[in-house]
Amino acid sequence: MDFKAAFSFIPYAILGVLPSLIWLVFYLQKDRRPEPKAMILKVFFWGMMMGPLALIFQLTMRWLCDPTAEWSIFFASLGRNDYLFLLNVLAFAPITEEFVKYLVVRQTVLKDPAFDEPVDTMIYMIVSALGFAAIENIVNLIPNGQMTLETASYQMIARFLSATFLHTLSSAVLGYFLAISMLDFKKRKVIFITGFALAAAMHSFYNYLILLFDKADFMPKAIAVFLLFMATIVFWQFKRLKRLMAVCRLPY
DSSP states (O other), rough: OOEEEEHHHHHEEEEHHHHHHHHHEEEEEEOOOOOHHHHHHHHHHHHHHHHHHHHHHHHHHHHHHHHTHHHHHHTTTTOHHHHHHHHIIIIIHHHHHHHHHHHHHHHHHTTTOOOOOOHHHHHHHHHHHHHHHHHHHHHHHHTTTTTEEEEEHHHHHHHHHHHHHHHHHHHHHHHHHHHHHHHGGGGGGHHHHHHHHHHHHHHHHHHHHTTTTTTTTTOOOOOHHHHHHHHHHHHHHHHHHTSSSSOOOOOO
C-alpha cells in the first residue's frame, strides 16, 4: 500500500469537505434553538455514507434500461452512451440523490426527541445534503491525482457556489414540504410527493444547465440566477416555518 500517496491526498480531502462545513455553519445559524451536536454529526456522517448507495441506485437503474449489457461492458461504457448519460444526469441522479438524502433524515431524525419544531426538517435535510455533497466533492478530486492544491482550491470554490449550494437548496425545499406534510395528516402523502418531485425537478434543471455550461456565454449567469431564485424560495420557507409552533405529533 502506498502510504505516501494516501497521505498526500489528505489536503484534497479536507478541501472537499470544506465547502460543506462553511455552508453548515451558515445554515445552523438559521435555527433559533440549535440542534444537538451529536445528531448534527450523525446526520452529516450518514449523508456522506449515502454517496456509494446513490451510485449503486444509479448504476442499477441504468442497467435496468439496458439489461442485456454485461457488467464489465456496462462499467466500461459509462458516459459514452448519450441516451443513458442524459437519462442518468437528468433523471436517475436527481431522483436517487434526493431520495438518499431524505432517507438519512427519515431513519435518524424524525422519531428523535430533539426533533421539536418545523424548521428542524429543513435544517436536518440540509445537514444530510452537506454530508452527501462533501463525499461528492472528494470523489471529484480523486481522478485528478496530478491536480495542484491551487487548482483544487479553485474547483472547490466553484462547487461551494454551485453544486454544494444546489444540494442544500433542493434538500431544503423537500424539508419544507416534509414539515408541512406532518402538519396535515390527511394530505401528508400528496404534500410529500409534491415536495420530492419539486426538489428532484430543480436538481434536474440545474444538471441540465451544467450540461449547457460551455454551449453559451450566458449559461454561468443563468445558473447563478436559478440558484438565487431557489435561495429566495428557501429563505421564504425558513421564515414561514419559523413562525409556526412546535411540530405536533408526528404521523411517521
